[in-house]
Amino acid sequence: MDLIADALLILARWDVALALLVGSIGGVLIGAIPGVGPPVAIAILLPATFSMDPIVGLTVLLGIYGSSMYGGAIPAILINTPGTAVNALTTYDGYPMTTRGEPQRALSLAYSASFFGGIFSVICLILFAPVLARIAPMFGSREIFLAALLGIILVIVAHRGQTLIAAALAGLGIFIQSVGLEPVKYTQRYTFDQPFLSGGIDLIVVVMGLFALSQAFYLLTMEDEKTRLARLRKGLFQGLRELTRHPRVATVSASFGVIMGIIPGVGEFTAQFLSYTYARRTSKRPQDFGRGSSEGLIAAETANNAVPAAAMVPLLALGIPGEALTAMMLSVFYVHNVVPGPGLFQNSMDFVVALYISLLILNVLVLAFLLVATKPLMQVVRIPNRFLGVCILTLSFVGVYSLRNSATDCLIAAGFGVFGYILKRLEMPVVPIILGMVLGGIMEVKLRAGMARVKEPLDFIDRPIAFILFVVILLVLAAHFRRIWLERAELKEAEWQTRHASTRFGGLISRRKNSLLRARGRQVRARHSRSRPPSTDRD
């Protein structure tokens, strides 16, 4: 109880209250505009939060992260376009509800499910915090290195069908973070004798380029679309009642969200996929899924909103971000010399609980705001793409230039913007680069520190948590290679089933020649049989 009282004391400030309000409303607005999304907004706001207190800055960013998915459901349901990437599954059942004249029911269900997911995960984590505080100090350099390695492996293998390019891009991230003056032996690495590279390439510059500038370029090269919005009637509160009729789906989906959020590199998509599949399998009306099923909508929205609070666990307890947004938040900690990790749980548990309580308040604020302001909020969906592109480009300047007032940083960010644009066009993942940069840096420091006390290679995993992490890494790799093997066999079988003769010209001529020869042979045999009657006839 004392802990919660201390945490409330941290939050009882006007600037934290303002940050909560700005973060929650700003996050909903950003989420509701298709094409912006929380990574762009967080990247732009990141340098502005450096001048704030850690709790204020983190509350704004957490507010945007936690509330953007609420807002993202609005265009997903009304115009079949997800506001944020994780709202894609919401379109499956949300939009069919709109087409059959029930947009207010779909929106209210989405808000209620999101609210339940958000609150459920925060409560779980507040209850789980004492256990985490006991486990976190068991993580030394070796364990953190292995956890970071596990994180990077999970990020790579999570990109099904794109594992190789995800690994290559994670390698690029590891390489980028190694550029500059190496901090132990003070030697230059890949600076090409250029002074501007001596300080290394800043994570925020890369984040700004890959998320904000690339999105601006992408929107500027798109066509504007005309959107027709459905008319909303009253009845936005009915979703809360309807949610109480599906407690099992909501609870299981929220649990999936919490578990998947804690595991680095997995996140919302897997949580949604698992909960949606579970809801369909256990439903009495599985045929309704994808055609406006309330259970499907609840599963998708509950799972994705349970993730943000859970995603803070590896960041706060171990200092290891599991995805791009928490990686960006890590830089806020570093700027204020607050090092997330086991020490934070031991020494500043009230700070950790304060963050969770702020997430709890945030969910209440967002729900209240949405229940009264959905109608005017719907209009942001109409902002044209290219206008939005101009706005993001203008805001990107603040994000990069305010960091060090360096035109070179802006040039590097523009370069990464073009690279990010190419990746977007090719539908390739950007997140492995960011996590490669962040986790690569952590792995470098922790491996060096861990190896200093290791005499033989096996000593590295002689502690229980290190051994467990090592076994988990082996299991993940084994499962991945098994999946590749099965997919390869499946591909071969599919190729064998659809195999047909070659369509090359040489092949065609060869088959024509064989066909002509066979026909000629038949003719010759027929002629011979006519001229020479069978021997039995002669007898």
Add this chain to the structure above:
Amino acid sequence: MTTERERRFVGPRRGQLLFALGFLAVSVLLLSQIGRETVWIEKSKLAAQPRFWPAIGLGMMVLAGGLHLWRLPWKNVTRFDRIEARKWMGVLEFALWFMAYVLVVPILGYLPVTMVFVPALLWRMGYRTRVTLGLGVVFAVAVVILFKGFLSVKIPGGMVYEYLPGALRSFAILYL
């Protein structure tokens, strides 16, 4: 006819081969420079070598990038790849707009440049109505007031502000 391997590929076909070739070429080029650009320190553990992590990163880039290229279902550059490459080049125009904005702000000041930059880019994007261009100017002013005036982000005052009279000069440097 689309093969099974092509059907299972994640992402569009256009530009894949060009990207894979370019990525691998840059990775190999960077890896070839590892001896010149990093140092190997004698009597130091492998994990503590300054060369170790660049080698890991570049090794992953070359190995995974090479395998990605090898596993690509398409081995020929088509006209769609060339069209895609032109699209990539086209985006450099907006990168130049951004860099011009970056270079002019320290000279003419954040507020005046933003007030010209936003409507000018909107004009370039084909918006001609007074309402849209006016909204652009309002957005520009709001951004400057929010970030420089309210959040006090570090953006230096323009060089032209030096020519303003006393109190107005200080105000312009601090807030505009």
